[in-house]
Amino acid sequence: MSATPLPSALDVRELLEGLLGREVAVATGGPMVDPGSTDGALVAEFVSDQMQLAAIVVMDVPLAARSGASIALMPSLASENAVGAGELTDVLLENAGEILNVMASLFNAEGAPHLRLSAVHPPKAALPNDVAGWVLAYVPRLDLECDVSGYGPGNLSVLVV
Structure with missing residues (x-):
């Protein structure tokens, strides 16, 4: 079995x-997203079937x-209010969690361990x-600057551990 692959910026x-x-512009070379920053960050753990942290x-x-x-096709004002307040509403947190759940597919390549969202x-x-x-x-990591068309920019870090 091979190691968990790091997805490409194109895959993301x-x-x-x-x-x-909608269109999402993605640029490599973004900053490392730091959960210890003032606003914090959403952190998702992906584990193998053996419950080993892998990404x-x-x-x-x-x-x-x-x-x-x-x-969720919410108006962009809903996200801007959360960005201005520096915290996510329960709905935005749940929606972002669903996106992270689907992101597990980025790591699941043939011959590599099967990963799933753990937390x-x-x-x-x-x-x-x-x-x-x-x-x-x-x-092995990918630090990206992303810009969601009609909503605005943000940063994403993808790591394989």
Whole structure:
């Protein structure tokens, strides 16, 4: 069995566009999304069938709010209010969690371990020690600047641990 693959920026863009039903501009070389920042970040854990942590996706509050509003066809004002307040409403958090759940498909390649979403940690929540040590580590990772058409920009980090 081979290692869990790191998806390409193209794979991430195509998945987001398919889910959101709108264009998403994606640029590599974005900043590492830091859950310890003032607004925090949404952190998703992906585990193998043996319950081993294998991948992490970190979404800043602006991207979580904007993609969460977009997938539900909510007005962009709903996401802007969340971005301005620096926190996600329950609806936006749930919607962003659904996007993260589908993102598990980015890691599931033939011959690689099957991964599934195990947990989503809301912004400013304490992270488990095994996750906290990885989110800013120099491991195979993809740090992206994303811009959801009609909603706005945000940042996303995808890591394979």
